[in-house]
Amino acid sequence: MRSRAMPKPSWNLDYMMWVFTRLSGLSLILLIVIGISAGLLMGARSQMDLGTLMRWTFFPNSNHVLDSEIPDLYLWANGFWQIMQILVVFFAATHGFNGLRVVIEDYSLSGFWQIFLRFLILLLWIFSIMVGIYVILGS
Amino acid sequence: MQVTLKIFRYNPEDNRKKHFDTFTVEAEPTDRILDLLERIKGTEDGTLGFRRACAHGVCGSDAIRINGVNRLACKVLVQDLKSRKVTIEPILGLPIEKDLIVDMEPFFDHYRSVMPYFVNDDPPPSKERLQSPEERERFDDTTKCILCAACSTSCPSFWVNDKYVGPAAIVNAHRFIFDSRDQAAAERLEILNEQFGVFRCHTIFNCTDACPRDIQVTQAIGEVKKAIIDRNLE
Known part of the structure; x- marks a missing residue:
């Protein structure tokens, strides 16, 4: 693939979010694998039921294992798992709200409504991430 | 009957x-x-x-x-x-x-927008512009397009958004982007990297099913997406 006067590559929103969607999907799978593997290593196999383990796997918050037979929450409630939760919230919320943006832009006319809906989604995205982080740090 | x-x-x-x-x-x-x-x-x-x-x-x-x-x-x-x-x-x-x-004119407007023609500013050689069988094979599938619009008009993204270039235009861009003799690949990739370009494709596969020439349309679109990413990472 040769080229004559080479235009500079452009980094527009649709391109970046398309790449982000792939990376965030893979990242969420990786976070889930880490959550379930670490949970099993920390004693989930004998100290909690499957439903509790699944809640932990998809969102590794220590409140999810309070009702189990885990004797000590030391391993389950620390800064590492808070970072993991924040990453889950960030990737899931951004992935999801970007999906909503794509659907809206596919189906809404250009002009005012597209700008308005984009702005609304931006606000909802920021709000949901802030609420998520507030809950994670406060729990 | x-x-x-x-x-x-x-x-x-x-x-x-x-x-x-x-x-x-x-x-x-x-x-x-x-x-x-x-x-x-x-x-x-x-x-x-x-x-x-x-x-x-x-x-x-x-x-x-x-x-x-x-x-x-x-x-x-x-x-x-x-x-x-x-x-x-x-x-x-x-x-x-x-x-x-x-009315096929909107379809052909999108087709024309991706520069679906051979571009090479070098002086023509005395005989022909040579290409190996492997280089020719790279874009063989997309040379089969007959511009019937079956792919574009089976695409939900095309139905709802008349600005989206559509699968047929991307297929015809692919035919030249991956042609080793052509020199305007970067320009076509930039055209397809715009808001209503290739990233409006949501990989639904209707286009591949609809193509009467059995072109792997969704795969061609994926290759163009990858070419844009590779170019941006260079």
């Missing part, structure tokens, strides 16, 4: 709304849908409007919706259909001019 065709009708010059007319015709299992349309036009209703030219799957004039899927009328046989009741409609996403005839 008898086949019943329910055909979409619209004539901008009369006052009737868009509707369906039903015709029952005698048919052989090896008759094509195009044969039945011509039989109706010749013997039952001469006002029926549809496009056809070569009638052998090469010109791409007679793309229509047959029982809800895009096909060439000249390539579908009666025996290929599960039912003896057939619904015939114009392809979606383009303005209807009359009955099964749509």
Whole structure:
């Protein structure tokens, strides 16, 4: 693939979010694998039921294992798992709200409504991430 | 055997709304849908409007919706259909001019926007611009496009957004982007990297199913996406 006067590559929103969607999907799978593997290593196999383990796997918050037979929450409630939760919230919320943006832009006319809906989604995205982080740090 | 065709009708010059007319015709299992349309036009209703030219799957004039899927009328046989009741409609996403005839101009506007022609500013060699069989193979699949619009008009993103270039335009860009003799790949990739370019494709695969030439349309679109990413990472 040769080229004559080479235009500079452009980094527009649709391109970046398309790449982000792939990376965030893979990242969420990786976070889930880490959550379930670490949970099993920390004693989930004998100290909690499957439903509790699944809640932990998809969102590794220590409140999810309070009702189990885990004797000590030391391993389950620390800064590492808070970072993991924040990453889950960030990737899931951004992935999801970007999906909503794509659907809206596919189906809404250009002009005012597209700008308005984009702005609304931006606000909802920021709000949901802030609420998520507030809950994670406060729990 | 008898086949019943329910055909979409619209004539901008009369006052009737868009509707369906039903015709029952005698048919052989090896008759094509195009044969039945011509039989109706010749013997039952001469006002029926549809496009056809070569009638052998090469010109791409007679793309229509047959029982809800895009096909060439000249390539579908009666025996290929599960039912003896057939619904015939114009392809979606383009303005209807009359009955099964749509305005193809928006489709060709998108096609023209991706520079679907060979670009090489070097002086022509004395004989020819050489290319290895492997280099030719790289874009072989997308050379088969006949611009029937079956792919673009099967794409939900194309139906709802008339700015989206559509699968056919991307396929025809692919044909030149991956041609080792061409020099305008970067320009085409930039065109397709815009808001209504290649990233409007949501990998639904309708286009691949609809293509009468069996072009792997979704794969070609994926290769163009990858080429844009590779170029941005260089």
